[in-house]
Amino acid sequence: xxxxxxxxxxxxxxxxxxxxxxxxxxxxxxxxxxxxxxxxxxxxxxxxxxxxxxxxxxxxxxxxxxxxxxxxxxxxxxxxxxxxxxxxxxxxxxxxxxxxxxxxxxxxxxxxxxxxxxxxxxxxxxxxxxxxxxxxxxxxxxxxxxxxxxxxxxxxxxxxxxxxxxxxxxxxxxxxxxxxxxxxxxxxxxxxxxxxxxxxxxxxxxxxxxxxxxxxxxxxxxxxxxxxxxxxxxxxxxxxxxxxxxxxxxxxxxxxxxxxxxxxxxxxxxxxxxxxxxxxxxxxxxxxxxxxxxxxxxxxxxxxxxxxxxxxxxxxxxxxxxxxxxxxxxxxxxxxxxxxxxxxxxxxxxxxxxxxxxxxxxxxxxxxxxxxxxxxxxxxxxxxxxxxxxxxxxxxxxxxxxxxxxxxxxxxxxxxxxxxxxxxxxxxxxxxxxxxxxxxxxxxxxxxxxxxxxxxxxxxxxxxxxxxxxxxxxxxxxxxxxxxxxxxxxxxxxxxxxxxx
Numbered sequence: 001x002x003x004x005x006x007x008x009x010x011x012x013x014x015x016x017x018x019x020x021x022x023x024x025x026x027x028x029x030x031x032x033x034x035x036x037x038x039x040x041x042x043x044x045x046x047x048x049x050x051x052x053x054x055x056x057x058x059x060x061x062x063x064x065x066x067x068x069x070x071x072x073x074x075x076x077x078x079x080x081x082x083x084x085x086x087x088x089x090x091x092x093x094x095x096x097x098x099x100x101x102x103x104x105x106x107x108x109x110x111x112x113x114x115x116x117x118x119x120x121x122x123x124x125x126x127x128x129x130x131x132x133x134x135x136x137x138x139x140x141x142x143x144x145x146x147x148x149x150x151x152x153x154x155x156x157x158x159x160x161x162x163x164x165x166x167x168x169x170x171x172x173x174x175x176x177x178x179x180x181x182x183x184x185x186x187x188x189x190x191x192x193x194x195x196x197x198x199x200x201x202x203x204x205x206x207x208x209x210x211x212x213x214x215x216x217x218x219x220x221x222x223x224x225x226x227x228x229x230x231x232x233x234x235x236x237x238x239x240x241x242x243x244x245x246x247x248x249x250x251x252x253x254x255x256x257x258x259x260x261x262x263x264x265x266x267x268x269x270x271x272x273x274x275x276x277x278x279x280x281x282x283x284x285x286x287x288x289x290x291x292x293x294x295x296x297x298x299x300x301x302x303x304x305x306x307x308x309x310x311x312x313x314x315x316x317x318x319x320x321x322x323x324x325x326x327x328x329x330x331x332x333x334x335x336x337x338x339x340x341x342x343x344x345x346x347x348x349x350x351x352x353x354x355x356x357x358x359x360x361x362x363x364x365x366x367x368x369x370x371x372x373x374x375x376x377x378x379x380x381x382x383x384x385x386x387x388x389x390x391x392x393x394x395x396x397x398x399x400x401x402x403x404x405x406x407x408x409x410x411x412x413x414x415x416x417x418x419x420x421x422x423x424x425x426x427x428x429x430x431x432x433x434x435x436x437x438x439x440x441x442x443x444x445x446x447x448x449x450x451x452x453x454x455x456x457x458x459x460x461x462x463x464x465x466x467x468x469x470x471x472x473x474x475x476x477x478x479x480x481x482x483x484x485x486x487x488x489x490x491x492x493x494x495x496x497x498x499x500x501x
Contacts, residue, residue, distance in 0.1 A: 192268030198369030335396020379481025389489030430454025
């Protein structure tokens, strides 16, 4: 029996190791973002799941039965624990077969953590066998470790952080030194609460028409990612380096600027995104403005004209007379087009002609940032905006759909990391859903009441659903060929597979 229990425990314990390392990696090893995750509905479900109370009761029952000498109950609970482990192992196998098993991207850091974790598991089981514990004591030990797995694996990840910080600082120092080799390199820094990636891609496409350009890759907007880009890819042949810059705390953008030394800064827009880690809207504004403050005296700043915070910062520069600054995107017709117009403005600043810019823009396939139009099943039109989401993008995408024919259906989770602004943001989204949509399906419960309350004038109130098959069936019952489904933020992957041809 102990061999069976050990095998099942190793399967589910390894699955938990993969998941918790995945979650830490997803939150970029940022303690504030990790903790904020457990304020969400899905985060709470991780802790208060169906198995946890059952396991705790089984553990306490075995300890109590052992002390009382109730042999039959003690062994019944051991077999019951084995059964619970078996059920969990079946779920692990099913998620593996369906390719829904959550696991981290295999970086050097992750591989080190995983190797350490797996080695610990194997050695622990081996050690328990050497101790020749009786079956009950053996099962109690494994069950206790299973219950404490989230804490244990989080401590394992955090144990590597001091080493990671030392290696990060060395990497940054090397990147700074290499950056100094290219004094004539023009660096363009891009930051904001949203629109960074699309602006970077637009700018790269346009400037590449005339210059030799390097850009940071996808998800390479941190100090480590930017440093790796400089060390691995920057050469003397490059004339321009476009660096997307992200941060979750004050001083984060300044650190990136100290590495790359930008001469041109683009502020794409500011909103409540990541307020949970910044603490306040004021801190978000000041952090994004670090890019502009880091520009040299002959530097140039570009601001999104359609964002009120950007407008205020632009006017602040004009009043101070502290540098050259431009507003871009005033003539944008739909949300996100200001990013393209901003990229075009930067290209003109660098001497590109209208003809060169127009030729480059013609080559850009998707000019609507953050959203991709796809052909769906049963003649549906799917607008896929699952890459990321923020308050402005959700509102902007809904505004864009408003002028299109057919019924409009939105599927989205509640937004996260909005801190104290979360309630008002979701009320705003609810009101916009009322204006535009015929059906709204919300896949998480965090701010469902706020969305429903603000959208109470809808004929059909926004509904909570998380099962992909149920969502798909609901859409089929409402939609006709030609109707539109908007997928915002992280919706279930299975649903995307069902909806898109």
